[in-house]
Amino acid sequence: MMLPPEQIVIRPPVEAYSVLIPITGGCSWNRCRFCGVYKNIQDYKIRKLDDVLRDIKISGQHHLNNPYIFLAGGNAFSVPTDYLLEVLNEVKGNFPFIKRISTYAKVLDINQKSDEELKKLSKAGLTICYIGMESGSDTILKHMKKGQTSKMIIKEIPRLMTAGIHASLYIILGLGGKKWTKIHANETARVLNAVNPTFFRFRTLNIMANAPLKEDIDNNVFEILSPLEVLKEERSIISQLSPSLTSALRNDHVSNYTFVQSNNIGKDRERILEILDDLITDPDVAKLKHKNLKRM
Numbered sequence: 001m002m003l004p005p006e007q008i009v010i011r012p013p014v015e016a017y018s019v020l021i022p023i024t025g026g027c028s029w030n031r032c033r034f035c036g037v038y039k040n041i042q043d044y045k046i047r048k049l050d051d052v053l054r055d056i057k058i059s060g061q062h063h064l065n066n067p068y069i070f071l072a073g074g075n076a077f078s079v080p081t082d083y084l085l086e087v088l089n090e091v092k093g094n095f096p097f098i099k100r101i102s103t104y105a106k107v108l109d110i111n112q113k114s115d116e117e118l119k120k121l122s123k124a125g126l127t128i129c130y131i132g133m134e135s136g137s138d139t140i141l142k143h144m145k146k147g148q149t150s151k152m153i154i155k156e157i158p159r160l161m162t163a164g165i166h167a168s169l170y171i172i173l174g175l176g177g178k179k180w181t182k183i184h185a186n187e188t189a190r191v192l193n194a195v196n197p198t199f200f201r202f203r204t205l206n207i208m209a210n211a212p213l214k215e216d217i218d219n220n221v222f223e224i225l226s227p228l229e230v231l232k233e234e235r236s237i238i239s240q241l242s243p244s245l246t247s248a249l250r251n252d253h254v255s256n257y258t259f260v261q262s263n264n265i266g267k268d269r270e271r272i273l274e275i276l277d278d279l280i281t282d283p284d285v286a287k288l289k290h291k292n293l294k295r296m
Protein backbone atom coordinates (compact mmCIF):
# COMPACT_ATOMS: atom_id res chain seq x y z
CA MET A 1 0.00 0.00 0.00
CA MET A 2 1.33 3.46 -0.93
CA LEU A 3 1.68 5.94 1.93
CA PRO A 4 -0.36 9.18 1.81
CA PRO A 5 1.61 12.41 1.10
CA GLU A 6 1.13 13.75 4.64
CA GLN A 7 3.11 10.82 6.02
CA ILE A 8 6.81 11.68 6.47
CA VAL A 9 9.16 8.94 5.28
CA ILE A 10 12.54 10.55 5.95
CA ARG A 11 14.16 13.66 7.43
CA PRO A 12 17.78 14.71 8.04
CA PRO A 13 19.21 13.53 11.42
CA VAL A 14 19.97 17.15 12.31
CA GLU A 15 16.22 17.88 12.15
CA ALA A 16 15.33 15.20 14.72
CA TYR A 17 13.92 17.74 17.21
CA SER A 18 12.38 20.12 14.66
CA VAL A 19 8.71 20.56 13.91
CA LEU A 20 8.13 18.57 10.71
CA ILE A 21 5.54 19.94 8.29
CA PRO A 22 4.82 17.70 5.25
CA ILE A 23 4.63 19.72 2.02
CA THR A 24 5.01 17.01 -0.60
CA GLY A 25 4.84 13.27 -0.54
CA GLY A 26 7.47 11.25 -2.40
CA CYS A 27 10.16 12.52 -4.75
CA SER A 28 9.44 14.28 -8.06
CA TRP A 29 12.46 12.54 -9.64
CA ASN A 30 12.43 9.07 -8.04
CA ARG A 31 14.89 7.62 -10.58
CA CYS A 32 18.22 7.45 -8.71
CA ARG A 33 19.48 3.87 -8.95
CA PHE A 34 20.96 3.81 -5.44
CA CYS A 35 17.78 5.05 -3.74
CA GLY A 36 14.80 3.03 -2.57
CA VAL A 37 13.35 5.58 -0.15
CA TYR A 38 10.14 6.23 -2.08
CA LYS A 39 10.02 3.54 -4.77
CA ASN A 40 6.71 1.69 -4.43
CA ILE A 41 6.29 3.37 -1.04
CA GLN A 42 5.00 6.87 -1.76
CA ASP A 43 4.09 8.70 -5.00
CA TYR A 44 5.09 12.29 -5.60
CA LYS A 45 2.26 14.62 -4.68
CA ILE A 46 2.02 18.26 -3.62
CA ARG A 47 -0.31 18.59 -0.64
CA LYS A 48 -3.22 21.05 -0.73
CA LEU A 49 -1.94 24.42 0.46
CA ASP A 50 -4.91 24.90 2.82
CA ASP A 51 -4.11 21.59 4.55
CA VAL A 52 -0.48 22.62 5.02
CA LEU A 53 -1.44 26.06 6.40
CA ARG A 54 -3.84 24.38 8.83
CA ASP A 55 -1.09 21.99 9.99
CA ILE A 56 1.27 24.92 10.61
CA LYS A 57 -1.38 26.70 12.74
CA ILE A 58 -2.05 23.57 14.82
CA SER A 59 1.69 22.82 15.22
CA GLY A 60 2.27 26.41 16.32
CA GLN A 61 -0.27 25.97 19.12
CA HIS A 62 1.56 22.87 20.42
CA HIS A 63 5.21 23.76 19.71
CA LEU A 64 5.23 27.54 19.97
CA ASN A 65 8.79 27.72 21.35
CA ASN A 66 10.44 25.40 18.83
CA PRO A 67 12.82 27.49 16.69
CA TYR A 68 13.36 24.81 14.01
CA ILE A 69 10.95 23.86 11.22
CA PHE A 70 11.62 21.27 8.52
CA LEU A 71 9.38 21.40 5.45
CA ALA A 72 9.14 17.70 4.66
CA GLY A 73 8.83 15.53 1.57
CA GLY A 74 11.41 14.12 -0.86
CA ASN A 75 12.02 17.54 -2.35
CA ALA A 76 9.57 20.10 -1.02
CA PHE A 77 11.59 22.78 -2.85
CA SER A 78 9.97 21.48 -6.05
CA VAL A 79 6.64 23.20 -5.28
CA PRO A 80 5.76 26.54 -6.97
CA THR A 81 7.47 29.55 -5.37
CA ASP A 82 4.20 31.31 -4.48
CA TYR A 83 3.04 28.21 -2.59
CA LEU A 84 6.35 28.07 -0.70
CA LEU A 85 6.17 31.79 0.14
CA GLU A 86 2.71 31.34 1.71
CA VAL A 87 4.04 28.41 3.76
CA LEU A 88 7.06 30.41 4.97
CA ASN A 89 4.91 33.39 5.95
CA GLU A 90 2.52 31.14 7.85
CA VAL A 91 5.45 29.56 9.71
CA LYS A 92 6.78 32.97 10.73
CA GLY A 93 3.31 34.04 11.86
CA ASN A 94 2.85 30.97 14.08
CA PHE A 95 6.37 30.36 15.43
CA PRO A 96 7.59 33.61 17.04
CA PHE A 97 11.03 32.20 18.01
CA ILE A 98 11.87 30.73 14.62
CA LYS A 99 15.60 30.45 13.85
CA ARG A 100 15.74 27.97 10.99
CA ILE A 101 13.36 26.82 8.25
CA SER A 102 14.79 24.07 6.10
CA THR A 103 13.86 21.64 3.35
CA TYR A 104 15.24 19.03 0.93
CA ALA A 105 15.94 20.28 -2.59
CA LYS A 106 17.24 18.81 -5.82
CA VAL A 107 19.72 20.70 -7.98
CA LEU A 108 17.03 20.52 -10.69
CA ASP A 109 14.56 22.30 -8.38
CA ILE A 110 16.99 25.19 -7.87
CA ASN A 111 17.51 25.31 -11.64
CA GLN A 112 13.78 25.89 -12.06
CA LYS A 113 13.69 28.97 -9.80
CA SER A 114 14.95 32.38 -10.94
CA ASP A 115 17.43 34.47 -8.93
CA GLU A 116 14.51 36.73 -8.01
CA GLU A 117 12.46 33.80 -6.69
CA LEU A 118 15.40 32.50 -4.65
CA LYS A 119 15.87 35.93 -3.09
CA LYS A 120 12.16 36.12 -2.20
CA LEU A 121 12.35 32.70 -0.53
CA SER A 122 15.42 33.73 1.44
CA LYS A 123 13.77 36.95 2.55
CA ALA A 124 10.65 35.02 3.58
CA GLY A 125 12.79 32.93 5.96
CA LEU A 126 14.00 29.85 4.12
CA THR A 127 17.36 29.27 5.82
CA ILE A 128 18.90 26.09 4.42
CA CYS A 129 18.37 23.46 1.73
CA TYR A 130 19.69 19.89 2.09
CA ILE A 131 20.74 18.79 -1.38
CA GLY A 132 21.94 15.47 -2.76
CA MET A 133 25.15 16.24 -4.63
CA GLU A 134 26.13 12.56 -4.15
CA SER A 135 29.27 12.77 -6.36
CA GLY A 136 31.18 15.27 -8.46
CA SER A 137 31.83 12.66 -11.14
CA ASP A 138 29.68 12.93 -14.25
CA THR A 139 30.32 9.24 -15.01
CA ILE A 140 28.86 8.24 -11.63
CA LEU A 141 26.01 10.79 -11.69
CA LYS A 142 24.96 9.52 -15.13
CA HIS A 143 25.32 5.84 -14.23
CA MET A 144 23.22 6.39 -11.10
CA LYS A 145 20.55 8.39 -13.02
CA LYS A 146 20.85 11.32 -10.63
CA GLY A 147 19.48 13.80 -13.18
CA GLN A 148 22.25 16.35 -12.67
CA THR A 149 25.78 17.02 -13.90
CA SER A 150 28.78 18.50 -12.11
CA LYS A 151 28.33 21.62 -14.25
CA MET A 152 24.77 22.04 -12.96
CA ILE A 153 25.94 21.66 -9.35
CA ILE A 154 28.67 24.27 -9.87
CA LYS A 155 26.14 26.67 -11.41
CA GLU A 156 23.09 26.20 -9.17
CA ILE A 157 24.52 25.91 -5.64
CA PRO A 158 26.26 29.32 -5.72
CA ARG A 159 23.01 30.85 -7.06
CA LEU A 160 21.17 29.52 -4.01
CA MET A 161 23.87 30.77 -1.63
CA THR A 162 24.10 34.18 -3.29
CA ALA A 163 20.36 34.56 -2.63
CA GLY A 164 21.12 34.06 1.08
CA ILE A 165 20.05 30.41 1.50
CA HIS A 166 22.62 28.04 3.02
CA ALA A 167 23.49 24.90 1.05
CA SER A 168 24.14 21.56 2.75
CA LEU A 169 25.41 19.01 0.20
CA TYR A 170 25.24 15.26 0.75
CA ILE A 171 28.07 13.12 -0.59
CA ILE A 172 27.66 9.36 -0.71
CA LEU A 173 30.92 7.56 0.06
CA GLY A 174 31.25 4.41 -2.01
CA LEU A 175 28.82 5.55 -4.71
CA GLY A 176 31.33 4.66 -7.43
CA GLY A 177 31.95 1.20 -5.97
CA LYS A 178 35.46 -0.24 -6.25
CA LYS A 179 35.65 0.58 -9.96
CA TRP A 180 35.19 4.33 -9.68
CA THR A 181 36.43 5.12 -6.16
CA LYS A 182 39.35 7.20 -7.47
CA ILE A 183 37.32 9.35 -9.85
CA HIS A 184 34.57 9.68 -7.22
CA ALA A 185 37.11 11.15 -4.76
CA ASN A 186 38.91 13.34 -7.31
CA GLU A 187 35.80 14.76 -8.95
CA THR A 188 33.92 15.27 -5.68
CA ALA A 189 36.85 17.29 -4.34
CA ARG A 190 36.94 19.29 -7.58
CA VAL A 191 33.26 20.24 -7.30
CA LEU A 192 33.47 21.04 -3.56
CA ASN A 193 36.44 23.32 -4.27
CA ALA A 194 34.44 25.07 -6.98
CA VAL A 195 31.29 25.52 -4.89
CA ASN A 196 32.49 26.05 -1.27
CA PRO A 197 29.07 25.01 0.14
CA THR A 198 27.98 26.10 3.61
CA PHE A 199 28.04 22.45 4.71
CA PHE A 200 28.92 19.12 3.15
CA ARG A 201 27.80 15.94 4.80
CA PHE A 202 29.06 12.41 4.20
CA ARG A 203 26.77 9.42 4.02
CA THR A 204 27.90 5.88 3.17
CA LEU A 205 26.24 3.92 0.39
CA ASN A 206 23.60 1.69 1.97
CA ILE A 207 21.39 -0.19 -0.41
CA MET A 208 17.80 -0.97 0.43
CA ALA A 209 16.15 -4.04 -1.11
CA ASN A 210 14.01 -1.96 -3.51
CA ALA A 211 16.88 0.17 -4.91
CA PRO A 212 17.59 -0.67 -8.58
CA LEU A 213 21.34 -0.86 -7.81
CA LYS A 214 20.66 -3.92 -5.63
CA GLU A 215 20.49 -6.16 -8.70
CA ASP A 216 23.97 -5.01 -9.83
CA ILE A 217 25.32 -5.81 -6.36
CA ASP A 218 23.68 -9.23 -6.29
CA ASN A 219 25.17 -9.98 -9.73
CA ASN A 220 28.63 -8.72 -8.67
CA VAL A 221 28.50 -6.01 -11.34
CA PHE A 222 28.82 -3.34 -8.64
CA GLU A 223 31.27 -3.97 -5.79
CA ILE A 224 30.56 -2.30 -2.45
CA LEU A 225 33.54 -0.70 -0.69
CA SER A 226 34.71 -2.13 2.63
CA PRO A 227 34.62 0.24 5.65
CA LEU A 228 38.40 0.68 5.30
CA GLU A 229 38.03 1.64 1.63
CA VAL A 230 35.23 4.04 2.56
CA LEU A 231 37.52 5.79 5.04
CA LYS A 232 40.32 5.93 2.46
CA GLU A 233 37.90 7.49 -0.03
CA GLU A 234 36.85 10.13 2.50
CA ARG A 235 40.51 10.81 3.22
CA SER A 236 41.25 11.20 -0.46
CA ILE A 237 38.41 13.75 -0.89
CA ILE A 238 39.49 15.79 2.12
CA SER A 239 43.18 15.71 1.16
CA GLN A 240 42.29 17.34 -2.17
CA LEU A 241 40.25 20.20 -0.69
CA SER A 242 41.62 23.70 -0.97
CA PRO A 243 42.84 25.32 2.30
CA SER A 244 40.68 28.31 1.31
CA LEU A 245 37.45 26.26 1.63
CA THR A 246 35.32 27.53 4.52
CA SER A 247 32.63 24.79 4.44
CA ALA A 248 31.55 22.97 7.58
CA LEU A 249 31.99 19.18 7.40
CA ARG A 250 29.59 16.75 9.05
CA ASN A 251 29.65 12.95 9.32
CA ASP A 252 26.26 12.88 11.02
CA HIS A 253 24.80 9.66 9.70
CA VAL A 254 24.54 6.20 11.21
CA SER A 255 25.85 4.66 7.96
CA ASN A 256 29.28 6.31 8.43
CA TYR A 257 32.43 4.81 9.93
CA THR A 258 33.65 8.03 11.51
CA PHE A 259 31.90 10.99 13.10
CA VAL A 260 34.68 13.58 12.62
CA GLN A 261 33.44 17.05 11.91
CA SER A 262 34.68 20.58 11.41
CA ASN A 263 33.18 24.04 11.25
CA ASN A 264 35.83 25.13 8.73
CA ILE A 265 37.40 22.37 6.70
CA GLY A 266 40.08 24.64 5.20
CA LYS A 267 41.43 25.39 8.67
CA ASP A 268 40.87 21.88 10.12
CA ARG A 269 41.91 19.81 7.11
CA GLU A 270 45.21 18.54 8.57
CA ARG A 271 43.59 17.67 11.91
CA ILE A 272 40.82 15.69 10.15
CA LEU A 273 43.38 13.90 7.97
CA GLU A 274 45.32 12.85 11.08
CA ILE A 275 42.15 11.40 12.66
CA LEU A 276 41.34 9.53 9.46
CA ASP A 277 44.92 8.21 9.22
CA ASP A 278 44.65 6.85 12.75
CA LEU A 279 41.48 4.99 11.75
CA ILE A 280 42.91 3.77 8.46
CA THR A 281 45.97 2.26 10.17
CA ASP A 282 43.95 0.72 13.02
CA PRO A 283 43.99 -3.11 12.56
CA ASP A 284 40.49 -3.36 14.06
CA VAL A 285 39.07 -1.07 11.37
CA ALA A 286 40.49 -3.35 8.67
CA LYS A 287 38.35 -6.16 10.13
CA LEU A 288 35.08 -4.18 10.06
CA LYS A 289 32.31 -5.39 7.79
CA HIS A 290 29.92 -3.23 5.74
CA LYS A 291 27.03 -2.27 8.03
CA ASN A 292 24.23 -3.07 5.57
CA LEU A 293 21.57 -1.22 7.57
CA LYS A 294 17.97 -2.33 7.15
CA ARG A 295 16.65 0.98 8.45
CA MET A 296 18.22 4.44 8.57
Ligand code: SF4
Nearest residue numbers: 027029030031032035
Ligand atom coordinates in the same frame (compact mmCIF):
# COMPACT_ATOMS: atom_id res chain seq x y z
S1 SF4 B 1 18.07 10.15 -3.97
FE1 SF4 B 1 16.74 11.92 -3.67
S2 SF4 B 1 16.32 12.64 -5.77
FE2 SF4 B 1 17.10 10.56 -5.96
S3 SF4 B 1 15.27 9.25 -6.03
FE3 SF4 B 1 15.98 9.34 -3.87
S4 SF4 B 1 14.80 11.01 -2.95
FE4 SF4 B 1 14.65 11.26 -5.19
